[in-house]
Amino acid sequence: MPKNREGQIGDAQGRREAKNVVMARINRGWHCHLRAGMLNVTTRKYMTESLLDLYSTTVPGLEKVTASELALLGFGQTTRSRGGVAWRGTARDLYRANLWLRTASRVMVRVATFHADSFSELERRAKHLPWGRFVRARDQVRFRVSCHKSALYHSGAVAERLAQSVAAATGCTPTRDPEALEDHEGFGGEQLFVVRIEHDSVTLSADSSGVLLHKRGYRQATAKAPMRETLAAAMLLASGWRAGEPLLDPLCGSGTIPIEAALIARRMAPGMQREFRFERWPGFNRSVWDELRSQAESGLLQKASAMIVGSDRDSGAIEAANSNVERAGVVDDVQFFQRSLSEAAGLATEDGGWVITNPPYGIRIGTDVRNLYASLGSIVRSEMRGWRLGILSASPELERQLALPLERVFESLNGGIPVRFQRSGFSGESNPSRTLDRRQGN
Numbered sequence: 001m002p003k004n005r006e007g008q009i010g011d012a013q014g015r016r017e018a019k020n021v022v023m024a025r026i027n028r029g030w031h032c033h034l035r036a037g038m039l040n041v042t043t044r045k046y047m048t049e050s051l052l053d054l055y056s057t058t059v060p061g062l063e064k065v066t067a068s069e070l071a072l073l074g075f076g077q078t079t080r081s082r083g084g085v086a087w088r089g090t091a092r093d094l095y096r097a098n099l100w101l102r103t104a105s106r107v108m109v110r111v112a113t114f115h116a117d118s119f120s121e122l123e124r125r126a127k128h129l130p131w132g133r134f135v136r137a138r139d140q141v142r143f144r145v146s147c148h149k150s151a152l153y154h155s156g157a158v159a160e161r162l163a164q165s166v167a168a169a170t171g172c173t174p175t176r177d178p179e180a181l182e183d184h185e186g187f188g189g190e191q192l193f194v195v196r197i198e199h200d201s202v203t204l205s206a207d208s209s210g211v212l213l214h215k216r217g218y219r220q221a222t223a224k225a226p227m228r229e230t231l232a233a234a235m236l237l238a239s240g241w242r243a244g245e246p247l248l249d250p251l252c253g254s255g256t257i258p259i260e261a262a263l264i265a266r267r268m269a270p271g272m273q274r275e276f277r278f279e280r281w282p283g284f285n286r287s288v289w290d291e292l293r294s295q296a297e298s299g300l301l302q303k304a305s306a307m308i309v310g311s312d313r314d315s316g317a318i319e320a321a322n323s324n325v326e327r328a329g330v331v332d333d334v335q336f337f338q339r340s341l342s343e344a345a346g347l348a349t350e351d352g353g354w355v356i357t358n359p360p361y362g363i364r365i366g367t368d369v370r371n372l373y374a375s376l377g378s379i380v381r382s383e384m385r386g387w388r389l390g391i392l393s394a395s396p397e398l399e400r401q402l403a404l405p406l407e408r409v410f411e412s413l414n415g416g417i418p419v420r421f422q423r424s425g426f427s428g429e430s431n432p433s434r435t436l437d438r439r440q441g442n
Contacts, residue, residue: 061412063081075089102230132170150199214230218324233264248348255325258334258336266304310335313338358414359392380402392420
């Protein structure tokens, strides 16, 4: 069989069908073998040579922040859509994105796009997909399927057919229920495939991350209503806070915002303490991965250059925060104190900085928190002149209690609750946009 074929298909009918399957940059240099008539990759030659169509998923509202992160990593050609950012790169780039992205939920590989308006057609197309790139014989697979305005409308039946196909191709054992729920977070031993069927066009993507990227590995102790690390990082990156500026979270809970700030300040890759699904792929290149990790370690700063402080009145929250900061490896960069909100201003020993916080919304914990917001606004206005506020809120009514001019930065979701992140100017100034102009030299 000539080497310049896109893949090796068992017979002429298979070749005709394969032409209708648009694969994500299948490299001519792949070395393949046939098993049950399927295409399976057995070497990692493609890992350093081929361009992949990639998609970094996000919580809705964080797409712009994630696109900015990708640009800083050198991937400037991106396309934003609701819930993610599309871009192209090699497998090395995919590794690096998983290692460094702070605000993305997953990094997906676009595997194939093809037409299917019947289960028989779906099964025929699925036979020629490169399942062996992502699945080994002992792996488990799950499919998250969404169907819109298509002849194939039963997501569970689609997941079952595809699970049978990947099992026949790789020898893996299908799970009893192969369909993953919308909020399925994934586990290290599973390969998640995301399937979208719209107007009879099927798009199949493979998850390279495994468990969601907000799981850095350090947050094992939590307080009430914890926030995800990805959202905390987005607040920090979008606020305008810089690593050399003091930061205070006076309602820190289990410490997620201060810890994420310390990781940024120390230039620590958020994925250093965890495993990824791509490490189990048959073509995984260990030497490339070790090199990227080594580069990340060599770029670490010894210490954060400015104070990072968290406080909370709850002793259990502070205990959780201290446990988490130790696991995160930034115990010398963050200080946690048990303080009431009224006492927190005394921790701001610098002349200026940022208060970035996620106060209770009064929804889950079932209490009236208007006085808490009023107190926070009063403290920032009267006791912390020269400081700026970045706040995640679920209610315009609560924001009004702050009595501070605010500028909306992004809207998103926190635990399924619609929220918006807003920032103020320096305390004592009336126009946050004018403050931004001044900081940028305009």
